[in-house]
Amino acid sequence: MARRKLVEIAHARSGDKGDTANVGLIALDAKHYPVLVGEVTAERVKQHFSEICRGKVERFELPNLGALNFLLHESLDGGGTISLKADPQGKTYSAALLRMEIDVPDDL
Amino acid sequence: MIRIANGQGFWGDSLEAPVEQVRRGPIDYLTLDYLAEITMSIVQKQKARDPKQGYARDFVEMIARVLPDLVERRVKVIANAGGVNPQGCRDAVAEVVKRLGFQGKVKIGIVAGDDLMPNLDSLLARGVELKNMETGEPLSSVRPFVQSANVYLGAWPVVEALRQGADIVICGRVTDTGLALAPMIHEFGWGKEDWNKLAAGTIAGHTVECGAQCTGGNCQVGWRDMPNYADIGYPIIEAEPDGSFVITKHAGTGGRVSIPSVKEQLLYELGDPREYITPDCVADFTSIQLADAGPDRVRFSGIQGRPATPFYKVSVSYSNGFKAAGTLVYSWPDAFAKAQLADRILRERLDRIGLQFDAVVSEFVGAGACHGLKLAGTPPADLPEVLLRIGVRSQNKNAVDRFTKELAPLALNGPPVVTGFGSGRPQVQEIVAYWPALMPKPEVTPEVTVTEA
Incomplete structure (x- = not known):
């Protein structure tokens, strides 16, 4: 097992709906998708975003795209127009998720 | 096969993109998305000040630039530029058509019926509660503060405008995906229950609705060697009658259409x-x-869909207090510590004046503002500069206004060494909040009118 940052094996894009941010996480190489499914759980993402996400985290799987979609509820200080944050639409949360470190089998 | 180009991802996107989409290669349709949620309240205010306004004026100027090309190349235009006044937008476009000598050669369609404001009270009175989808509250609880209320119409009214021969279709609040789906339904004769095909056209629309965000813009993969961002090509759907399609862009433009670039856009706001x-x-x-x-071509296939729901989504905007945010830039040495101290001083002063806010948010740009210190880590002590950004929110406009006057004094009466006052006091902004709701489809009648300019 090797400890690797998600940014080495995945890319991402994030956006908003009201006070919920979505973060799509995509394996750069299809062989890493099962590792993402196993390691990047809703619980771990909630923990990772503990300073940012005050609500629950939901996870959806898109095996056809080698991607996971996360919904981070209550994460934008009220959402787009209400928010006082520098990033009121969570546009940079994609990169924030890529900071996470996970265990990747050596043969991958 | 038909080619459907997107030339505008939001009101404020590149003014050149729609022109380039028409001129730099073959297309059959040009779609333009102007309406974000916030836009509806802005155009509603514009219309309140001047009944002839309330639509995307950029659209009219764009038509004036490309009309000869549109006519010569037989390109049709579909845009939700109508805002809350599609008729006003239509009249302005008709003026342009006449001025440029194309009178009688261009048919303009309008899609309206999405604006609920004229009938809002009668709707509520007959029991359409427009409950907030997130909180379950009925709209009546914020009715006095409502600024706009629009149904998201779909592709079918646009199809009707095309069927009646419209060359330019000006819509109110039609979904972004509907703008792109409509020409496929029209050209290929898809039916109302061809769910897989309708879903395919919808996903094509989702892929292109944010303009260059699917052709290499804002794409994390390969940004260092992204070809010619300055001349980035906007997306084109090459749609087939069976529902499959290719996403591409004009030859010779910058950017890159790749599997990673379209995957990122597919996941956007999903x-x-x-x-x-x-x-x-x-x-x-x-x-x-x-x-x-x-090269620069990704094929989509296999898409499946299911029946539409019996509801339209409604987006209501309402006034919900005031906010302001200001910034100060602290330089080395000890930039972060000084910015943090300034933040504490400012908060203490706000307390001493007796101002109360629903929220005060401080962030340190350059020292973890985007991701927070837990994820970004403790910044090094010798940061060259840090930007303190502090914002407040309140129902009390006077309190927010008073806050905007407390930042500048820190230049002379707070920690050294500070700059960044050039743009003056922060502006007090009215907060326009959103109220998502559903309403039964039979309550809404889309209105389609097609006339010669």
Whole structure:
């Protein structure tokens, strides 16, 4: 097992709906998708975003795209127009998720 | 096969993109998305000041630039530029058509009926509660503060305008995906229950609705060697009658259409991927099959959909207090510590004056503002500079206004060494909040009118 940052094996894009941010996480190489499914759980993402996400985290799987979609509820200080944050639409949360470190089998 | 180009991802996107889409290669349709949620309240205010306004004026100027090309190349235009005044937008475009000598050669269609404001009270009175989808509260609780209320219409009224021969279709609040789906339905004769095809056209629309965000813009993969960002090509759908399509861009433009670039856009603002709900269908993003189809070409196939729901989504905007945010820039040495001290001083002064806010948010740009210190880590002590950004929110406009006057004094009466006052006091902004709701489809009658300019 090797400890690797998600940014080495995945890319991402994030956006908003009201006070919920979505973060799509995509394996750069299809062989890493099962590792993402196993390691990047809703619980771990909630923990990772503990300073940012005050609500629950939901996870959806898109095996056809080698991607996971996360919904981070209550994460934008009220959402787009209400928010006082520098990033009121969570546009940079994609990169924030890529900071996470996970265990990747050596043969991958 | 038909080519549907997107030339505008939001009101404020590149003014050149729609012109380039028309001139730099073959297309059949040009779609333009002007309406974000916030836009509806802005155009509603513009209309209140001047009944002739309330639409995207950029659109009229764009038509004035490209009309000869549109006529010569037989390109049709579909845009939700009508805002809350599609008729006003139509009249302004008709003026342009006459001025440029194309009178009698261009048919303009309008899609309206989305604006609920004229009938809002009668709707509420007859029991359409427009409950907030997140909180369950009825709209009556904020009725006095409502600024706009619009139904998201789908593709079918646009199809009707095309069927009546419109060359330019000006819509109110039609979904972004509906703008792109409509020409496929019209050209290929798709039916109201061809759910897989409707879902395919919807997903094509989702892919292009944010303009260059699917052609290499804002794409994390390969940004260092992204070809010619300055001349980035906007997306084109090459749609087939069977529902498959290719996403591409004009030859010779910058950017890159790749599997990673379209995957990122597919995931943008996505909720449950199996339940992408539009007025036209429910699209299943887990059915999408992507294939590399040559340079700057990605083929989509296999898309499945399910029947549309019996509801339209409604977006209501309402006034919900005031906010302001200001910034100060602290330089080395000890930039972060000084910015943090300034933040504490400012908060203490706000307390001493007796101002109360619903929220005060301080962030340190350059020292973890985007991701927070837990994820970004403790910044090094010798940061060259840090930007303190502090914002307040309140129902009390006077309190927010008073806050905007407390930042500048810190230049002379706070910690050293500070700059960044050039743009003056922060502006007090009215907060326009959103109220998402559903309403039964039979309550809404889309209105389609097509006339010669």
